[in-house]
Amino acid sequence: MTIRTASKLEKILASGQLAVTSECGPPRGSDPEVIPRKAEAIKNHVDAINVTDNQTSMTRLCSLAACIRLKLMGLEPVLQMVTRDRNRIALQSDILGAASFDIQNILCLSGDHQSFGDCARGQNVYDIDSLQLLQTVRHMRDEGKFLGGDPIIRPPRLFVGAAENPFADPYEIRVPRLAKKIAAGAEFIQTQCIYNLDKFEDWMRQARDRGLTEQVYILAGLTPMKSVGMARYMKNRVPGMDVPDAVVKRLADTPKEKQAEEGIKICVESIQRLKEVKGVAGFHIMAIEWEEKVPEIVEQAGLYPRPDVA
Amino acid sequence: MIVAEKKPIEEIIDTVKDCQSILVLGCNECVTVCEAGGKKEVGLLASALRMHFLQQGREVNIGERTLERQCDQEYLEEIRDIIDLYDMVVSIACGVGVQFTAEKYHAKPVVPGVNTLFMGANEARGVWSERCQGCGQCLLAVSGGICPVSRCAKRILNGPCGGSSAGKCEINKELPCGWQLIIDRLKALGRMDDYEKIIPIKDWSTERAGGPRKVVREDLKL
Structure with a gap:
């Protein structure tokens, strides 16, 4: 795959080395120190840092502002952008805002329904969906034009990504859907948290069979479990999450004070196994409000030090 | 009705x-x-x-x-x-x-x-459910006869999103996932190839976005 942007993430992926990304959730307030503090803890162990966009529909400090903070620290942000809250004017406008700070990566998402968050009585927008946002960013970048057709002076140069959940239903369209996202313009994929490794490997096999892993970089998503309580919550309450009974049992059989350690161990073992899966181009480690654990996961998984591609 | x-x-x-x-x-x-x-x-x-x-x-x-x-x-x-x-x-x-x-x-x-x-249909005695939001630009021919605008909680034209679970929508376990219904129907029609066609960005100007709407039929006017 040829390099199309100045993204460090793209360079590492194109070099054939396994990439490592992680993410920071912005605070529920305006404290300017939160994002830099979280980023400091992980910056030497990851290639790029995703910033979530009002995840689970809880109102937070905006993703773009947090990405700018990372950029000003000399780090590589991945701007997550959901189509739930903004119409095509606002989306294109924010894309240009990101480009003006030379933010190099974007992840196009539809976003959780607003009913999960603190504004359950609000409207959603969904002027366009996540696939159409991929098309929009690619159109702005590659054609140098707005959706309305006018030329963009200094078009955005973003490396364009999408999420994919190999565990959502119906399973049979999960690989066709990946193909659809690639056709819409996705250049990298970050997957939903993987706990069911067998199912993920089957999904990857189907993706390889269709030649999709030659067309897109797939970063396997991992979230370490802090406790058996978290495992049960993820299994039973989070839509589209597949946590096998064996994982829950392993944590349940571990004394409470050792469960967090065991969760990290499961995560590291998963990475070790998935490193061997052909087509896995890297890892996206989502340690939810547990960012300080990312360095040890990365080190234990043998992914440290990170490559220098500047 | x-x-x-x-x-x-x-x-x-x-x-x-x-x-x-x-x-x-x-x-x-x-x-x-x-x-x-x-x-x-x-x-x-x-x-x-x-x-x-x-x-x-x-x-x-x-x-x-x-x-x-x-x-x-x-x-x-x-x-x-x-x-x-x-x-x-x-x-x-x-x-x-x-x-x-x-x-x-x-x-x-x-x-x-x-x-x-x-605008909905009478599913069973005492049960009505939504089928149409009057978007003014009907997509049913390409979506297997099931409407993504009215049946998907996010009006996603290229679904399903990651929240579809066992045929149900992420917002409510009683609510069928509109995209599961579309896929089931495309399958029944032997048209699964259509699933991979990307539905383009929609022109919403025929919907509420375009302001209050009006139909004038010159052929029917007195």
Whole structure:
């Protein structure tokens, strides 16, 4: 795959080395120190840092502002952008805002329904969906034009990504859907948290069979479990999450004070196994409000030090 | 049909509490079929209001009428001779009927007795569900006859999102995932290849986004 942007993430992926990304959730307030503090803890162990966009529909400090903070620290942000809250004017406008700070990566998402968050009585927008946002960013970048057709002076140069959940239903369209996202313009994929490794490997096999892993970089998503309580919550309450009974049992059989350690161990073992899966181009480690654990996961998984591609 | 449901009686009473005479006005169309605003419901609401005022020790005249349609000038004319007998009209037609009655009788307070909900179908006895949001640019030919605009909670034109679980939507375990329905139907039609066609960005100007809409048919005008 040829390099199309100045993204460090793209360079590492194109070099054939396994990439490592992680993410920071912005605070529920305006404290300017939160994002830099979280980023400091992980910056030497990851290639790029995703910033979530009002995840689970809880109102937070905006993703773009947090990405700018990372950029000003000399780090590589991945701007997550959901189509739930903004119409095509606002989306294109924010894309240009990101480009003006030379933010190099974007992840196009539809976003959780607003009913999960603190504004359950609000409207959603969904002027366009996540696939159409991929098309929009690619159109702005590659054609140098707005959706309305006018030329963009200094078009955005973003490396364009999408999420994919190999565990959502119906399973049979999960690989066709990946193909659809690639056709819409996705250049990298970050997957939903993987706990069911067998199912993920089957999904990857189907993706390889269709030649999709030659067309897109797939970063396997991992979230370490802090406790058996978290495992049960993820299994039973989070839509589209597949946590096998064996994982829950392993944590349940571990004394409470050792469960967090065991969760990290499961995560590291998963990475070790998935490193061997052909087509896995890297890892996206989502340690939810547990960012300080990312360095040890990365080190234990043998992914440290990170490559220098500047 | 347009589906509506009755407003709570307390809310209606609060609106009409100072009136001396009230006309409860029903409609023979959609709201009759969904049993929210037809002749039967006119009778029930009128009785409930009479009971209330009786308990208050007040004599309030409650009239009852049900028109063939409240969204039609011709039928609305039928109450012209009685409208002045009342302080207020409680219309239990859909929002269209309430407004058309108010437009027709400009100086008369007309208030709604139902909440108008959606365009839907009668799934089973006592069950109605949404099927159309009137986007003005029908996609059903490409989506296997199931509408992603009205059946998906996010109106996603290229779904399903990651929240589809065992055929249900992430927002409610009782709610079918619209995209699961589309896929099931494409499968039944032997058209799964169509799933991989990307539905392009939609022109919403034919929907609410384009402002209040109007149809003018020159061939039908008098």
